[in-house]
Amino acid sequence: MEPFEKNLDILKSHLNSYLKESKAGNGPVISQKPYEEVIEKLNIENLLNKGTLEENLDSFIQSYLELTTKLHNPRYLGHQVSAPNYFAGLGSLIDGITNNAMAIYEMGPAASAIEYFMIDWLIKKIGWTPAKKLSLQASKDQNHSGGVLMNGGSLGNLTALIVARNAYSEEIAENGCSKDLVVLVPELSHYSLKRAVSMIGIGANNCLSLPSLSNGKIDCDTLPDFIQNLKRKNKKIVALVANACSTAVGLFDDLEKIGTICQKEQIWLHVDGAHGASFLLSRKNRKYLHGIDKADSVIWDAHKMLQTPALCAALLFKNHNHLDQNLSFEASYLVHEKDTPGFDFLTRTVECTKSGIGLKLFMALSALGENGIEKYLDETLIVTNKAYLWLLENKDIEVALEPEANILCFRYKNSCDDQLKIRKKLLSNGSFYISTTMFRDVRWLRIVIINPMTRLSHIKDLIKEIKIIGENLN
Ligand SMILES: *Cc1c(COP(=O)(O)O)cnc(C)c1O
Numbered sequence: 426m427e428p429f430e431k432n433l434d435i436l437k438s439h440l441n442s443y444l445k446e447s448k449a450g451n452g453p454v455i456s457q458k459p460y461e462e463v464i465e466k467l468n469i470e471n472l473l474n475k476g477t478l479e480e481n482l483d484s485f486i487q488s489y490l491e492l493t494t495k496l497h498n499p500r501y502l503g504h505q506v507s508a509p510n511y512f513a514g515l516g517s518l519i520d521g522i523t524n525n526a527m528a529i530y531e532m533g534p535a536a537s538a539i540e541y542f543m544i545d546w547l548i549k550k551i552g553w554t555p556a557k558k559l560s561l562q563a564s565k566d567q568n569h570s571g572g573v574l575m576n577g578g579s580l581g582n583l584t585a586l587i588v589a590r591n592a593y594s595e596e597i598a599e600n601g602c603s604k605d606l607v608v609l610v611p612e613l614s615h616y617s618l619k620r621a622v623s624m625i626g627i628g629a630n631n632c633l634s635l636p637s638l639s640n641g642k643i644d645c646d647t648l649p650d651f652i653q654n655l656k657r658k659n660k661k662i663v664a665l666v667a668n669a670c671s672t673a674v675g676l677f678d679d680l681e682k683i684g685t686i687c688q689k690e691q692i693w694l695h696v697d698g699a700h701g702a703s704f705l706l707s708r709k710n711r712k713y714l715h716g717i718d719k720a721d722s723v724i725w726d727a728h729k730m731l732q733t734p735a736l737c738a739a740l741l742f743k744n745h746n747h748l749d750q751n752l753s754f755e756a757s758y759l760v761h762e763k764d765t766p767g768f769d770f771l772t773r774t775v776e777c778t779k780s781g782i783g784l785k786l787f788m789a790l791s792a793l794g795e796n797g798i799e800k801y802l803d804e805t806l807i808v809t810n811k812a813y814l815w816l817l818e819n820k821d822i823e824v825a826l827e828p829e830a831n832i833l834c835f836r837y838k839n840s841c842d843d844q845l846k847i848r849k850k851l852l853s854n855g856s857f858y859i860s861t862t863m864f865r866d867v868r869w870l871r872i873v874i875i876n877p878m879t880r881l882s883h884i885k886d887l888i889k890e891i892k893i894i895g896e897n898l899n
Contacts, residue, residue, distance in 0.1 A: 428479065432479065432482055435482050435483050435486065436482075436486065439483075439486045439487060439490060440490075443490045443493075444497055444511060447495040447496075447497035447498045448497050448498070448499070448878060450498050450499050450500060450878075450883075452495070452498075453495070453854075453855030453856065454494065454495050454498045454500045454501050454855060454856065454857060454858040455494045455495070455503075455852055455855055455858045456491075456492070456855050457852070457853075458492065463492055466488050466491075466492065467485065467488050467489060467492070468481070468484075468485065468488075472485065494858065496508040496509075496876065497876065497878075498858075498876070499876050499878035499879045499880065499883050500856060500857045500858070500879075500883050500886075500887070501858050501875075501876050501879075502857060502858060502859045502872035502873060502874065502875075502876075502879065502883075502884075502887065503858040503859060503860050503873065504860055504873065505672070505699075505700050505726075505729045505730075505832075505873050505875060506728060506729065506735060506875070507728055507729060507730070507731065507732045507733060507734070507735075507875060508732070508875065508876045508877065508878075509728075509732055509733060509734040509785075509789065510732040510733070510788075510789045510792050510793060512788050512789065512792035513732060513733050513734055513785045513786070513788045513789035513792065514734050514785075515788065516734070516784040516785035516786075516787070516788040516789075517734050517785055519784060520536070520780055520781045520782070520784055520785070523536075523781070524780075525781050526778045526779055526780065527540065527770065527779060527780075527781050528769065528770050528771040528774070528776065528777060528778065528779035529759060529765075529769045529770075529771055530765045530766070530767035530768055530769050531763075531765065533781055534766075534767055535781075535784075536780075536781025536783060536784060537767050537768055537769075537770065537781075538767055538768075539781070539783040539784055539787050540573075540574050540770065540781070540782070540783030541559070541767070541768045541770075541783075542783075542787075543574070543739075543783045543786050543787055543790075544571070544572045544573065544574065544739065544741070544783075547572065547725060547739050547741060548570045548571075548572060548741055550705045550706065551570075551702075551705065551717055551718055551720075551723060551741065552717070552718035553569075553570035553718060553741075553743055554569050554570055555569055555570055555571075556569045556571070556745070557569070559767070559768060567745075568744050568745075568746065569744075569745055570741065570742060570743050570744065570745055571741075571742055571744075571745025571748055571749065571773070572739055572740055572741035572742060572745075572748070572773070573739075573740055573748070573770050573773035573774050574737060574738065574739055574740075574782050574783050574786070575736075575738055575739075575740055575774050575776060575779075575782075576736040576738070576776065576780075576782075577726070577728075577735075577736045577738050578615070578617070578697070578699035578724045578726045578738045579615070579617035579621075580738070580775070581699070581724035581726075581738045581739070581740040582615065582617045582618050582621050582666075582695075582697060582699075582724055583617065583621040583624060583625070583775075584740055584752070584774065584775060585664075585695050585722040585724060585740060586608065586618075586621045586622065586625055586663070586664060586695070587625055587751070587752065587775075588722065588742070588747050588748055588751045588752065589663055589664040589693040589695060589721070589722065589747075590602075590606070590625055590627065590663050590664075591751035591752075592693065592747045592751050593606075593661070593663045593664075593693070598751065601626060602625075602626040602627055602628075603661075604628075604631075605659055605660055605661050606627045606631060606660075606661050606663050607627070607631045607632075607633050607655065607660045607661065607662055607663065608622045608627055608631065608632050608633070608662075608663050608664050608665075608666070609633050609634075609635050609662060609664070609665040609666065610622075610632055610633070610634060610635065610665075610666045611634070611635055611637060611641070611642070611643050611666065611667065611668045611671065611678060612634045612635065612637040612641055613637075613641040613668065613671040613672070613673050613674065613676075613864075614634075614666060614668065614671075614697065615671075615672050615697060615699065618632065618666055618697070619632045627663065633655075635648065635651065635665070636648065636651050639865070640674070640676055640826050641671060641673070641674060641676060641864070642668075642676055642677075642678050642679070643667060643668075643678045643679070643683060645679050645682040645683060645686070648683065648686055649686055649690075652686070652690055652692070662690075662692050663693065664692070664693040664694070664695050664721075665683070665687055665692050665693065665694055665695070666694075666695045666696075666697055667680055667683050667694065667695075667696050667697070667720075668696075668697055668701075669696050669697065669698040669700075669701040669702060669713070669714055669717065670700055670701035670713070670829060670830045670832070672699075672700065672862075673832075673834070673862040673863070673864050673871075674825060674826060674828075674832060674834050674862070674864055675700070675701070675828055675829060675830035675831065675832030675833075676826070676828075676829050676830075677701060677713040677714065677829055677830070679716070680696060680714060680715060680716035680717050680719065680720070681715050681716030681719070682716070683716070683719075684716045684717075684718075684719025684720065685716075685719065687719070688719060693721045693722070694719060694720045694721050694722075695720065695721065695722045695723070695724075696717055696720040696722070696723045696724075697724055698714070698717065698723050698724060698725045699724050699725065699726040699729060699738065700726065700729050700730060700830065700832075701713065701714070701730075701830050702714065702717070702723060702724075702725035702726075703725065703726075703727075703729065703730035703731050703798075703802060704730070704802055704830070705717070706795065706798050706799055706802060707799050707802040707803050707806075708799065709803055710802065710803065710806055713829055713830070718743075720743065721742065721743050721744070721747070722740070722741065722742050722743070722747075723739075723740075723741045724738060724739065724740055724741075725738065725739040725741065726738045726739075727739065727785070727786045727789065729875070730802065730805075730831075730875065731786065731789055731790065731798065732789045732793065732798070732801065732877070733785050733786050733789040734785055736782065737782045737783075737785050737786050740773075740774075748773050749772060749773065752772060752773065752774070752775070753772065754772075759771060759777075760772075801877050804877065805831040805874045805875065805877075805879075806830070806831055808831075808874050808879060808880060808881055808884075809828050809830070809831045809832070809833055809874045810828065811881045812833055812872075812874070812881055812884040813827060813828055813833060815881065815884070815885065816833070816835055816888070819888065820838075821837060821838055821839060821892055821895070822835050822836070822837060822838060822888065823835060823836045823838050825864055825865075825869050831873060831874040831875060832871065832872070832873050832874075833871070833872050833873075833874070834862060834864060834869035834870065834871045835869060835870055836867070836868075836869050836870060837870070837891055837892070837895040839895055839896075840895050840898050843895075843898055844861055844868045844869065844870050845861060845868060846898055847870065847891055847894050847895055847898070848860075848861055848870060850894045850898075851887075851890065851891065851894060854890065854894075856886075856890065857886075857887050857890065859871065859872050859887070860872075860873070870891070872884070872887070
């Protein structure tokens with residue numbers, strides 16, 4: 426047998442039992458061995474020096490899989506990363522082996538065509554209009570929507586703000602920023618936004634928090650006054666960002682109201698839908714995203730709620746011209762007159778070599794079907810809501826707020842200052858993986874119901890364990 430086939434067989438049997446065992450909830454979700462021990466267990470030094478990994482693949486992959494965090498375990502309630510559909514995982518494998526760097530069509534027609542198709546598919550879900558037929562960048566006269574897939578929402582937020590800034594004034598792209606520029610973000614915005622505002626030269630101090638309600642949502646009633654005030658001070662508002670939904674507590678801003686205000690004030694609206702935009706695929710829950718079509722740009726992570734392996738994030742623009750004209754550069758070895766029968770994504774992203782990540786998204790969605798993904802999305806919210814109601818009945822637990830998405834924050838009451846200690850003990854026990862967040866100036870335990878196998882019973886077991894830990898603290 427060829428080595429490739431032999432090794433695929435080895436991978437096949439290990440990955441198969443890995444998925445089976447993880448999904449069955451066997452073994453710990455998380456086990457954080459110290460660095461030295463991990464390097465030792467994986468026999469890294471030896472395998473590297475001698476170049477003998479291939480003949481030791483069987484034992485290596487066994488150890489490697491043992492040392493992973495098990496996202497497929499239904500007791501994985503940690504960060505917002507999918508337990509990917511295995512079929513989409515095969516997409517990562519195919520892309521890894523073919524390595525078609527498809528930023529220019531000629532480097533990967535299949536990958537590029539799939540990305541273009543999937544981008545249009547997402548655009549239609551937002552309620553925007555894709556190009557009638559394949560449109561090359563040159564078609565400035567059409568105002569259809571357009572986008573690109575990239576390596577994560579953080580990069581998406583950064584790219585969106587670069588485009589918004591350059592669209593605000595061509596002058597900035599040429600000569601740099603003046604001191605009167607500001608970007609407005611929700612109080613509970615993802616950290617990547619403030620950093621992006623700093624990175625693009627507007628300055629972190631000019632990333633201003635919007636007025637908010639006590640639950641962290643943008644306060645739409647005082648928003649118009651807030652904007653007028655800034656305008657009176659001669660501030661130039663480059664963009665306003667709204668959450669769909671917030672990372673910390675999973676609430677959606679009122680996109681309809683905010684969109685109307687931004688249109689009236691002619692302010693660029695960027696919707697951070699990294700986590701929540703996927704709920705557009707749920708007829709029951711897309712109400713939370715009502716008004717998203719009023720945005721100028723949107724980010725939408727597939728590696729969060731679309732069961733796609735990381736990374737796969739969509740950056741979408743209502744008017745493709747903004748994207749196609751505001752990231753311009755010169756590179757004679759890539760960009761020259763040619764008669765290409767497909768789309769070059771090169772000018773739509775800060776990446777140059779670009780992997781074919783659309784394949785993963787396509788394989789996830791086509792494995793599940795639109796009905797399958799809708800069922801999954803709805804089920805995560807049903808479980809979250811059941812857990813919320815059940816937690817309300819628990820006198821030892823304080824719940825932060827009623828959830829809208831599949832993110833739930835709560836505290837063990839008897840040891841309010843010790844939520845981090847509780848988490849630490851929980852993770853060292855290994856039976857659950859959860860995160861924490863700051864909200865209203867205090868720390869909360871935080872769970873994300875993202876694994877399709879998680880049920881209320883798992884959350885009841887989690888609370889039981891938290892109570893035991895809480896009672897035995899100190
Ligand atoms: C996760 C998240 C991001 C960052 O996306 P990455 O893909 O992790 O880079 C940005 N915004 C929100 C609201 C998020 O939940």
